[in-house]
Amino acid sequence: MxxxxxxxxxxxxxxxxxxxxxxxxxxxxxxxxxxxxxxxxxxxxxxxxxxxxxxxxxxxxxxxxxxxxxxxxxxxxxxxxxxxxxxxxxxxxxxxxxxxxxxxxxxxxxxxxxxxxxxxxxxxxxxxxxKSQPRSRASVSAPSQPVVAPVHRREESKRPSVRPITRSTVGGSRSETVAADSPRRSLRKTAPRHYAVVGIGTSTGGPVALQKVLSVLPASFPAPIVLVQHMPASFTPAFAERLNKLCKVEVRQAEDGDLLKPGLALLAPGGKQMMIENRGGQGRVRILPGDERLNYKPCVDVTFGSLARSFPGKTLGVILTGMGADGKEGCRMMKQSGSVVWSQDEKTSVIYGMPMAVAKAGLSDEVLPLEDVGPRLIEGVS
The missing domain is CATH 3.40.50.2300 (Response regulator)
Structure with missing residues (x-):
């Protein structure tokens, strides 16, 4: 066809x-x-x-x-x-x-x-x-529930609309079963967890998705945020400025030597790679030239891999809409170090590529609709 x-x-x-x-x-x-x-x-x-x-x-x-x-x-x-x-x-x-x-x-x-x-x-x-799911700016996805990950079968949508869903806590110590169409407020909130840094990776559909997630966060958000969006070098400065005007947290393009701070979101510059180092418990940005051997500049795997090494067990990785599978190996490194991974669900993804790769690999602790990611960050990060 x-x-x-x-x-x-x-x-x-x-x-x-x-x-x-x-x-x-x-x-x-x-x-x-x-x-x-x-x-x-x-x-x-x-x-x-x-x-x-x-x-x-x-x-x-x-x-x-x-x-x-x-x-x-x-x-x-x-x-x-x-x-x-x-x-x-x-x-x-x-x-x-x-x-x-x-x-x-x-x-x-x-x-x-x-x-x-x-x-x-x-x-x-x-x-x-x-293959994407087009939607107008005014369209709003119907409320949906986060489901336990991994999601191994795309055929989930063929099942009845009301079915039991198990929702894991971040630590995996307990779970609860609710109906798929139950309101989110019926779920017990998990205790907030301290993270040294939150990493968010995305590609196609990401600019709008990041805007939706970051715009709900308070200026006092307690963790530093690093953002990786596949985007040309000439676009990332304008994108960072746009986000900064729309969000309460500070957003700017990352520069070599920047320190990670609560309430600050640093966007990886296009055409380069962003890595995070841990110097005495303080996160610091390293900006490196784009490696021609890598398809993506910036690359989610590179940044997430550095987070896994620098802050083992203390990082939250979030994979949003995007083509391909960038981020999967970085998330695997995070999981191996004891950190936590969330991914966006299929229904609200413009392209269900990157989050699907993470979920199908069994790396997602939670699979969330886009509209729940921001509120979930406020609820789950201390």
């Missing part, structure tokens, strides 16, 4: 080249092309594609306005193209908040070359986006 794509871009060259690359895959069919946002909205309603690729700077109607209208009428997975500038980052973050699933840099020089690597990235990204 092929994936149908609608290309929305005011550049005739870009539309043509994008269509050629996607069609050549044999897995994708370009069913239409629009020259501006208004045409894009109309063709999206008429053609009902599986994926829409969208430029943001277009005449008649810009990409963000078109995206919001599409998400209001018929939510569809959208892949945005953006420039690698501060303004491009700001607009892309607006697009992600408005409902876009993911983004790619719009580089005319690269897309003009017949490079197999570029074609592979573009095709794989479209195919991955097609």
């Amino acid at each position: 092929t994936v149908s794509v609608l290309v929305v871009d005011d550049s005739g060259f870009f539309r043509k080249r994008l269509t050629e690359i996607l069609t050549a895959s044999g897995q994708i069919t370009v069913v239409g092309a629009a020259t501006n946002g208004r045409e894009g909205v109309e063709l999206a309603e008429k053609l009902r594609p599986d994926v829409i690729t969208m430029d943001y700077e277009m005449p008649v109607m810009d990409g963000i306005s078109a995206l919001r209208e599409i998400m209001a009428k018929r939510p569809t997975p959208v892949l945005m193209f953006s420039s690698l500038t501060y303004e491009g980052a700001r607009v892309t973050l607006d697009a992600l908040e408005a409902g876009a699933v993911d983004f790619l840099p719009k580089n005319f020089e690269e897309i003009a070359r017949d490079t197999s690597q570029l074609q592979k990235v573009l095709i794989n990204r479209v195919l991955d986006v097609a």
